[in-house]
Amino acid sequence: MREKKLFTPGPLGVSLSTKQAMLVDLGSRDLEFIQTVKSIRSRLVELAGVSSDDYTCVPVQGSGTFAIEAVFTSTIPRTNGKVLVLENGAYGRRFGQILKVLGVDFKILTFLENEKVDVGLVEETLRGTQGWTNVAVVHCETSSGVINPIGEIGRLVKECVPDASYFVDAMSSFGAVDIDFTASKIDFLVSSANKCLEGVPGFSYAICRKDKLTGCKGWSRSLSLDLVSQWETLEQTGQFRFTPPTHCMLAFKQALTELEEEGGISERRKRYKENNRIICEGMKAFGFKTLLDDTHDGFIITSFHYPQHDNFNFKDFYTRLQEKDQVIYPGKVTKTDCFRIGNIGHVFPRDMRYLLQCVQEVCSDMGIPLPLKE
Structure with a gap:
């Protein structure tokens, strides 16, 4: 072939050496694999430019959409949850599909697909309607290429609804486009191994503010996509709750090495x-x-x-x-x-x-x- x-x-091409890193079989409880997972989680928090005291990384088996759904199912309160979705393309619309399946209350604020999310309209919505518990936006809407102003949006969210969780889908931008977690007030951000960090498809990850994550314990509407349970098990044992994508994670470790070598x-x-x-x-x-x-x-x-x-x-x-x-x-x-x-x-x-x-x-x-x- x-x-x-x-x-x-996505999927994206990767280096030959990243592919070759998968030519090893490791068990999920193998000490070498456990150390690999620990290293990857730590390195991703470093790449996000945040402190491990305040943030953690939770890997999830599956494509980026799995991590998106994991954030939604894990962080929306079981009672009185209300989500504002800022949408200007196909990937923002997918948020609505997920939320509909989850059966939660949500509103989609739609913008033109060739324009950025209008911060002024976001502010009107946040101030005009009460009860928002979550706000979600796609950073790079890859159906068009638009980069949305996540910093301005995040500051507005924390000003207008300070207790709400701010969620950024940075699937195609994390690892290349500047993201200031602190200034943007991001609580949860997701990306995938096979994007700008150039690993192979097979797992995604959420970078989570710890206090927000722990505050969601018991909320998940899914067993396998429960971010809090996944995090707790990783912290306690270094292991995934269910079969991990061992070969993909070995490839990702190599991809991170090559990122460093590139500069x-x-x-x-x-x-x-x-x-x-x-x-x-x-x-x-x-x-x-x-x-x-x-x-x-x-x-x-x-x-x-x-x-x-x-x-x-x-x-x-x-x-x-x-x-x-x-x-x-x-x-x-x-x-x-x-x-x-x-x-x-x-x-x-x-x-x-x-x-x-x-x-x-x-x-x-x-x-x-x-x-x-x-």
């Missing part, structure tokens, strides 16, 4: 920004238009409008690129026809330049002359 380059929001988060951010610059400038030179205007400064993923040409068919475009081992991603924006190109994972500027070459070749093969006409 040929290896493909993944320009998607840490700041250097990885530089690489991702350069990836983004190359693809944006190249696609614009071909005449493609980005979904977001210049008021946005996200660099995780970029959405491009379908070109207005009779010969363009996205399925054909996508398939032809895939035949060249270049995997892009469909758009999830409901009102706009677009596709997405991710800039994160084990991809480098040379990969972005080659992708541009492939786009040019595919457009030529499809009879679409470049640059595109207005």
Whole structure:
């Protein structure tokens, strides 16, 4: 099987050495594995830039959505829980799907998918309605690439409803985009192993303020997704309550080593920004238009409008690129026809330049002359 380059929001490509780290079998009670879990949890708290006195990391088996659901099911009070969801894309809408299944009271405050969450409207809602116990927002809405102002939102939450829990989905941003936990007043943040930290898919994690987490004991509506019970067992025994993703965690340990070797988060951010610059400038030179205007400064993923040409068919475009081992991603924006190109994972500027070459070749093969006409 040929290896493909993944320009998607996930799964993402990883290094060969990260894959090779999985070629070891360890038992869940093996002392080496227990130490690996301890090291990963400690390192993630460090990467968050917070003190282990105040915050802890709770890993959860499964994709990022598992950690999102774990936070919701564990932190919403059993009685009088009321959640405000700030939504401007597909991943924010998924919050609503989870909350509906959980059967809790919630309201979705919806914004345009190509705009940031409006802090003014958030303030009106927080002050105008009483009883909010939880507020949730996606940091990088990867259906479009919008980066939401989580710092301003967090400060408003703590000013207007100081006892509410503030939850940030930083699935595609943690490990690359600056996040100031203290200034943003974040209580719970989730991300996944196979995003900016470049591990393999298989587990996600929540970084939790300890006092908020312990205050939720007994609230969970799920056995396996109970963050408090998971944390308590990890603290007491160093072990997961149920079978852990051993190979994935060994890979993640190696991925964290490679992050350090690259120069840490700041250097990885530089690489991702350069990836983004190359693809944006190249696609614009071909005449493609980005979904977001210049008021946005996200660099995780970029959405491009379908070109207005009779010969363009996205399925054909996508398939032809895939035949060249270049995997892009469909758009999830409901009102706009677009596709997405991710800039994160084990991809480098040379990969972005080659992708541009492939786009040019595919457009030529499809009879679409470049640059595109207005």
